[in-house]
Amino acid sequence: MASGSAIRGSRVGAGPMGEAERGDTAPRRRVTYWCANGHETRPSFAIDAQIPESWDCPRCGLPASVDSGNPPPVPRNEPYKTHLAYVKERRSDEEARQILEEALQQLRARVSRGEVIL
Ligand SMILES: [Zn+2]
DSSP states (O other), X not given: OOOSHHHHHOOTTOOXXXXXXXXXXXXXXXXXXXXXXXXXXXXXXXTTSOOOSEEXXXXXXXXXXXXXXXXXXXXXXXXXXXXXXXXXXXXXXXXXXXXXXXXXXXXHHHHHTTSOOO
């Protein structure tokens, strides 16, 4: 039965001399996350902190995951935008057609007046 010597041999937290830690540099580890847009972000966490599964990309705001090949899907939380975008799209289409029509009429008028030769 061994007693005493095994326990005394393990000294927890004793680092090599000269590497004394200053109080403000707690050991941290960097974790790399990738978002669906391929942005890479590397926040650092305290060694004993729990690493979150996903991290908001600081560049585009999308959720990022630690698995570069499998970023989280883009959340579809734009309930108002779709309708507004649809309306805007339709309006700009009409406006574009009107502008084109006006330009064509002006051009035809100028052509008929001999100002422009096509
Ligand atoms: Zn991003």
